[in-house]
Amino acid sequence: MTNSRLEKKELVEKIRQYRIDIIEMLHRAGSGHPGGSLSAIDLIASLYHYEMQHRPNEPLWPGRDRFVLSKGHGVPAQYAVMAGMGYFPKEELKQLRQINARLQGHPSDQFLPGIEASTGSLGMGLSFAMGCALSAKLQGESQRVYCLMGDGEIQEGQVWEAALSAPKFKLDNLVAIIDYNKGQIDGPTNEVMNLEPLMDKWRAFNWHCIAIDGHNLDQIEQAFQEARLTQSKPTLILAHTVKGKGVSFMEGVIDWHGAAPNADETAKALQELKG
């Protein structure tokens, strides 16, 4: 790791702060997506703090591992972590979604160094990540590539084109992660468009598959390690998560997919998170 390794309990503390940042950011912006930001924060924070090689003070360092947030609406979680690690001043979180801000409502590589791919149109990130992973192989380089997708998102056909292709090129430097929070916009994912049996699908496409609790930091870390040890296959991590995790009244509630908390709700959420 480029960064000195945190103790696990320090990471837990950081993530608690990131959840607070997410709520404050979305409240100030008055719009955005709390549900899918809170379900993904443990995964994203683990990637940045434990797993990936990267340099916050040199975001375009060519040797960096690549992280593609394919479910772009979850970007408040990524911004919180990036600010926490020093990619930009934490003050800047206040500008989320405002005019002329670098912190666009969905990730933009045109606005903020450290964002690898512009996303927000769902279903495209795994193809981009696959392109990065394939290039690293062609160049004989050792960068690893991580792509985080939503469970609703993987209803897009392009995801399955990438899923079919990555094993052909033996991209063992590619890790796809599904934030399996069981909800999308129009309802529970498996009512809107059933995905199950989901592990079987990826297995049938020749991915190395690991199912974990996406809020358990030990399991997350072990899964990343297992992916590193896996040869000649890409890895799929199916992370079972809870939409809105950490804020009791948001947990599992579809309506918190894309609604910002008002002042009262923010106070309540912060009270819970600050404990």
Next chain:
Amino acid sequence: MSLTMFASTGKPTASRASFGKALLEIADQFPQMVVVDADLSKSTKTIDFQKQHPHRHIQLGIQEGNMVTMAAGMASMGQIPFIASFGCFLIGRFEQIRMSIGYSNANVKLVGTHVGIGIGPDGYSQMALEDISCLRTLANITIIQPGDHRETVQAVRWAAEHNGPVYLRLTRQNLPQFHSDDYQFQIGKADVIKSGKDVAILATGGTIEPAMAAVALLAERGIDAELVNFHSIRPLDEDYLVSASARFGHLVTVEDHSIFGGLGGAVAEVLCEKAPAKLLRLGMQTYGESGEPEDLYQKYGFTGEAIAAKTATLLGK
């Protein structure tokens, strides 16, 4: 801002909301009509139709490409599918639209909501800014951007009655109402909101409101502008353009969309071939970004002040 020259005829309403209401109104008259969604029924406002006619609503999840071509299959069986998503995600499936809807002249109604920078903070990835340009290349697809509630309701009905592909371009934000109860939507006809003597300002959808403000400001400066609601981008009212060219010699288009191939491009093509005039195309020339809708309209020149100033410059005043 003096808007008093344009009387309000009702509560400001987003055209996507008017669309949702219109679907309910026409549901019984068109039993073959079905509504298809890709996980955005709350945003496209098809949700009430879904509740009242669950057997005629199809939820596909997040798969717009599948939705477009599936709808063509349904149309071939005699259904009238209205397929709804954000305009950018529909147009993103251009190959499917080109082959399944355009080339096959399928009786599918594409409904693109959340168009333009008027959507605000979500930013560029959710903004349809190139949809008109793309669809204008497919010669048989009717393109309608209704200007207010009454017009939207009638346009939806027209789309259901019309046998052929139609694109409805609808806003997230509220639009002021300016049509009275007896208004009759006419496809392919320029809708003159206010006649004038010096210049024609052609607006569509979300830019009608700032264009109204511009006309009022121009009046204060002694410039009598004609204000036209161009709800039909195809068919385009060529007769109006030819006559406006002769009457004013100066035209301005204003659209919350790229000027490259949008309303501005469409008008430029007709004027160049049939009736050359001085034309100023106002609209987007870059990608959009996040921000509050008002801030974005300010930054990108969709304000009465900016439109009036540029129009006056065009006239050399």
